[in-house]
Amino acid sequence: MAPAKLSPRAQSALVWAVYAVGLAPALWTFWLGASNQLGADPVKTFERFLGLWTIRFLILTLAITPLRDLGLFNGLRYRRALGLLAFYYAALHFLTYAVLDQTMVLSAIVADVVKRPFITFGMIALTLLVPLAVTSNNASIRRLGSRWSSLHRLVYPVAALGALHYSMAVKVLGAEQYIHIGLLVLLLAYRIARPRLMEAKRQKRRAAA
């Protein structure tokens, strides 16, 4: 499927649109919470909301490669924006937890991170996202060369830790958890199967030639 050719200017406008659309739910929901329109427990609601959207942007980021492999959609040019949105939402999720939920009581936060496995997992995932966000620019890609790809494979343990963190944060697993975690597991499993799938594809092409 040949994608329509877009001018570089239109391409970059589309990428900026992804950032704008991606950040809109966080800004809108923050406004709802600040103006008392987010229900009885706005802090928890906002915290959960940001966490869920972190998972969603991780899913979208990880979906780019399989969708391209399958020839369904070439979204490579949006991958950086989606990955960074996952990082922004994870950072806002942590900030909401630290500032609004734990009211910046450092001892309580440290105790949580050290003692509660699900918070430990979440914290590790956020920490691993930092080097990925810092090196998500063209200069870093040039400078790091092939090491850049290796470094950015960290997104796989981040996704796994995110799924674990999410599943342990709730009292019972429901449809929402099964769907999101199921998608993450599927996308991670695809990475394991991918080398063989690609090899089969190459052989088929060679045979045809």
Add this chain to the structure above:
Amino acid sequence: MPSFKVPKIPSSEITPQRIYARRREILGLMAGGAALAAAPSAFAAALKTVPSPYRLDEELTPRESVTTYNNFYEFGTDKGDPAANSGTFKPMPWTVEVGGMVAKPKTFGLEDLMKAYPIEERIYRMRCVEAWSMVIPWNGFPLASLLKAVEPLGSAKYVAFESVVRPEEMPGQTGGFQPLPWPYVEGLRLDEAMHPLTLLAVGLYGETLPNQNGAPIRLVVPWKYGFKGIKSIVKITLTDKQPPSTWNILAPQEYGFYSNVNPAVDHPRWSQATERRIGTGGFFGTSRVDTLPFNGYADDVASLYAGMDLKANF
């Protein structure tokens, strides 16, 4: 510590804001000759209540929050689900079957119960195991009054409770994702059940219980985590064995039979040292406060557990 305070205006006499806000509409309806009987049954009936010494001197959680932020998985697992999905539930007519190790087992009609015992207004803290809390003006009568009426036998040591099962009216009890086994069951030791603080609530804020809060009759045990307060009770059985409780069946390492509020015993996955007090809404109306042993009712109930290891019996 309970301290008696004469209420200025009983909450039963305060017109709920949502009705007050619709006063013109309601007057219009009446003027238009539309009979009140045609009005939606969502208008809870006002209760005649008597004051009680159990009145907490803390700011009440707004009724709006108490009735829209609920854990009642029979109507769905989201906090907003019970308010959204309980509209078709019919709490009347209702009966509660009381039996087991009692001299006079009996099935009570709810209206008879409400006539038999004075409905007290009690302002209690409510601490959820998820580390949030509210202050709620309940209306109800002590469970002890009902238990005394059926005359427990000497062999009775525990009280078992059972919730209603109505998949046709409770969407959480149908479909592919059933979070809990039904019916929801709970239990208390007989001395806990007979404690004057233990309440059978039939209302809140001076009106009959909204469906999402456990209509028409629910348990309130203020020194225990909220999930012990079983809702929409149909059956109470006195027994000599420790009865099963739903969350304990589901995750015994996380939810014990006693489930007394205890800041020193954490949930395996989160801290119980502090709680978010649900406030007036908005990010800046919420506050975090220290959780108190037995939810602040230690003076009343700690003696029930004298000599017991509260860490082992969580």
